Amino acid sequence: MNENHTLEHLMKKADVRSYDCYQCGKCSGGCPMAEGMDLGPRGIMRSAQIGALDSILNSSTIWLCSGCYACVDRCPHDVNVPAFIEEARYEAMRRGIVRRDSEVLNRTFLANIRAFGRSHEMLLAAFYNIFALKPTQDLTSLPHMISKKLIPIKPDPIRGVGDVQAIIARAERLDKLVKEVRE
Amino acid sequence: MGINEATTYEPKILAFCCNWCTYTGADLAGLNRMKYPANVRVVRVPCSGRVNPQFILRAFARGADGVMVCGCHPGDCHYTTGNYFTRRRFMLMKKVLEFNGIEPQRFHARWISGSEAAKFRDAVTEVAQVVKALGPAATKVTTQASSKAPASADIESSVQKEGAL
Amino acid sequence: MSKVGVFVCHCGTNIAAAVDVVRACEAAKSMPGVVHAAEYKYMCSEPGQQMILDAIKEYGLKRIVIASCSPRMHETTFRKMLKKSGVNEYLIEIANIREQVAWVHDDKEKATEKAIDLIRMAVAKVCRDEPLKSQMIPITKRALVIGGGIAGIQAALDIADAGHEVTLVEREPSIGGRMVMLDKTFPTLDCSACISTPKMVDVSAHPNIRLLAYSEVAKVEGYIGNFTVTIRQKARYVNHDICTGCGACSEKCPAKVPSAFNKGLSKRPAIYTLFPQAVPAKPVIDKDSCIKLKSGKCGVCEKICPLGCINYEDEDMEFTEDFGAIVTATGYQTADWAQMYDEYGAGRFPDVIDGLTFERLVNASGPTEGHIVRPSDGTEPKTISIIKCVGSRDPKKGRAYCSRACCMYAAKHARQIFGKIEGVRVFIFYIDVRTPGKGYEEFYDKTREDGAIYVRGRVSRIYKEGDTLICQAEDSLLGKQVRVKSDLVILETAMEPAEGSASVAGMLGAAVDGDGWLTEAHPKLRPVETQVGGVFLAGVCQGPKDIPDTVSQASAAAAKVIGLLNKNEMESSPMIASVEADKCSGCSACEAICPYKAITMGEQPGREAGGNSKKVMRPIAVVNAGLCQGCGACTVACRTGAIDLLGYRNRQILEEVDALWV
Amino acid sequence: MLRYAYFPGCASESTAKSTTLANEFVFGAVGIDLVEIEDWCCCGATSAHTLSETVGLALPARALSRAERDHPDLDVVTGCASCYARLKLANYKVRTDKDAAWLVEKALGRPYTAKNEVLNFLDILSLDEVKASIETAILRKFKDLKVACYYGCLNIRPAEVTGAKDRENPMAMDEIAVLTGAVPVDWGFKTECCGAAHQNDAARQTRPLTARILENAMAAGADVILTACPMCQLNLEMRQTEYARKREEKKTGKKVFPLLDMVIKPEPQETIPVLSLTELLAIAMGAGGRRLSLDVHHVPVGGVIAQGLSGMNEKEVREAFI
16 A cells, blocks of 8 residues: 555544545644644644645654543634544554554563453553553652552452453454455 | 346436425535435425426336325425425325335435435435336336427427417 | 427537437437437537537527526526527527536436436427517516615615615614624724714615615515515604604603613613613614503603693504515524634623624713723723634534634724723634635734734633633644633634515515525525515625625625516516416416415306306406416416416426326 | 442542542432442453453443342432543443444353443432432532532543533533533633543643633632542643743743652642532531541642531631541
């Protein structure tokens, strides 16, 4: 598939048409994360209009979207930018383009679920800070958390942890399968 | 029906379109250069309410594979109420056709306004597909068709008669 | 022989590129009745028409088929041409091989086949065409104008000046419409009242104009040249024949309700005139807020009135008048943004106002005498944000269309603000700036020069931080989010068809589009006519426009009306129902189905049933040629086939159907 | 008696200790039976669907399918906006998207038909009969306690999934808070994203938006922010020392070493306490501070409660409730 085809395919999957967007900027105007983003939702749609898939896949925007859907809600043409961003993010991951911090957090999170069936916040934060090389992030809250016993130190897996692992494994295989079928 | 016949078979569909909405919509489809299958022949009538059930039966008798009656949206009739009658007749017509051994899917009524060019294109495309899937209609009344033969003498005499009116 | 001539048009390459016109022409030659067939580049052109006229002479053609563009395009052109040739202009059929063949099919083979079919159908029909003759119908030389805004005022004055009688109907207690609410007008910044109120006075003083304010059209019957209209004069509870408009009653009235004219910024009494310069300058009682009419107590106005004008027993009054033409000038209202935009506070913030409210706020004769203040606390705003396209260009929450005037009046608002508040900052949030009009771009230039800061980006939301409002948007030219602290926010809202305009359109039989605007007969060539003969359009009721365009259109509609009323009688379409008396059984099914009451039951001599051959008068259907619009509903209802539609007779359509299968 | 299948969410086991206790207290008091879904697992939160579409649907579907199997007649309810968003989406996708339904069933290895609804606490507490029960269960009322109700973006959007009508200025929570005598303020950030999802991996970008929410609530005159989600609750209160320090730094232009946040606490007027809605209800229903473990809050809440409950000074309240 060439780049234009891929872009069209991603938009189709997200049920988004680039011509629907007339760049009014209402999405980026209301996006809570816009100040930290490079393209912002309007920039994502603009890039889609000119066929710049590359700049979409390499943007920080696709990793910073928090999925609050304020943009779609206010969009005069109901362009579902978050859905398109999600598809773009999957495509980026398929190509091995990742944002390091997001990747570390998400992988740690999933490893957590694989191990215990539930999210274990203490371990999540600890491992994230180690792997993301941010040892001091949120460290100041630690004494409070520990003294008030807000975070159990000993992890306690659920009984069906094997079931959860199997489901994740099957789901990931299905994802690959779907991708292959499409190509 | 052989396979070759099935693939090359192009149905002929007659569409009665009201002058104010659907005919205008069909013209707009042209202005917008929309593309649709060439199976439909449009007969312009002032109002869908002008379409006598006799016309529809005659079309099927002559060999039409499908018939459409198209008018303004109910409530928007240029003549206020014409298409309400069309709507009532449509339900009855389906039953009559079924009774006569004609698949009711060969007969369609659509409300298409003068601005709905895309709707006209879609309707025509869809009906063409449906009728194509049904295959040729088995209702052609051959005896009538052959006896019809519009001899020019007949035309001439009738014209003279009517012209004198 | 019936001597049909077939003429196939290439329409340049429009048709010729997709249809084999030569083959179609050849095929036509062998169709029954055809004696001559020819093709040419442009049939509608002068040489094309000449070619047809020559062929008529040379081959003695009696009937013509033209295979060309849609009959909606050039049927009239070719009919006019036939008239010159001596052949009856109704002996022509057009095969639509452009819009419905050449432009919609890619496969040349199939397109050509279809074109030939359509030509054959047209030939079959033309052979059954009859020479028709139109009738002359008389014209009532009086016009009705519905709506007393600037469009209705202009149309009424123009028609009246040409010497025809005009009745102007306005549902509010005064004429003036939206324009008198405005403070200034673009691009000249002249005072709106100064240019509109003299026209209002002209209306009331004009000998040819009958002004009916506080009235509504209740029913419309008839047809072009011969309308009969029922007008309802709403109960005014004040005898306008005696009232001098002294105003004593309004001063003393104890009831106070929010003034709609001032957009709720002030209160008005129950007995009121809309505004000081109202025409007519006489009050009416609003029965929903009058204490006397609601509870029986009060009666202050009756006591105070020196002339005894007050009549609490007054009732709505209906009367009918005849007209030859009707001008619709029902205008617009601004979109109810609070119902559409939760993100702009949905009306929770008093300092978020719409443009029309701002006009009242900045108007010297308005509730604040022209001081721009915050409705919440009466203080003067130091930063004002103006948001454009509120309700326009928003298919999800508002209207898909552009309201056309907002870009200009947003700029005008900025200029008005700069003129009134020292050191004020004005931000204008826009998506595009559209200034297509004489002097408009220059006006926009000057607005920027005056200091308005244009920010390209639709405001995403408005929220409150303490006492100030914050407009949150993206400056999309910088790609940066901005939060503008504003003391006052003006929303430039979309124009929508005025409430009730759909019901007026319904009474007139005129079409409205998906947004509710009245539809013109042709977007380019018949912009002020409707599909209904004798009904014309003026102003915003046809679609959003500014004052200059509204006035131009009103004058154009007036010109059409004058043209019509200058005639004593006019031709009617001959394509109407006709009854074959011998076949009619007098069942009156056609009378019941006719939407125009064009069919009545008459009598003719006949014989009694039962074979005793006694002579009696028997009922038969009679068609009124003036009322019949030619829809043909009656033909289907007729059980004996006695009633038929000229131009679309049963046998004509059947021939067309038959011709498709040879 | 109303019964629901209950999805507690991972936060209930750790950081949302006081909210969890309050939930139990309130639902017990108004007579709503929450049946915990047996052996539920994490919904996957933001991370699972970021990495893989199917994993993001399959994890919540696991809990939902267990609820459907064990309690075929019960709707599922959760008290966390993030869990709600994931559960609701899985439910919505299975209902509306055949492909997604097929993938979910294949991944789970068992059926999930999505015939029951997924609800959040606000949905239940807004029911007329529940509101009536709340009113009778309330023993003491707050006086002049100004609350800013924070709904959280994921409880409200996307509209096509949640069906929420008013997404800019919802009132459901305000209407419940009023029952306790609290006075809701009109403020601008009811449904703005607080950035909880990215506080770890995009700290620099998300901190300002959390701070903005707090500042708007304070500017609106609120004494306390009420939340309908433990993640929002934690995120809004956890870093208030840091935000206060940054505001101070901006004002004075002097930098302070970040780790000092651990020891240097800001003045109370520089911070705003954050309570969950059920905590507020529980206190009004007579629950003591100790019973609810209100001391776990990062921003102390005792002062606000004391001020709000008429007839008690702060010391009495501290002794009686905390």
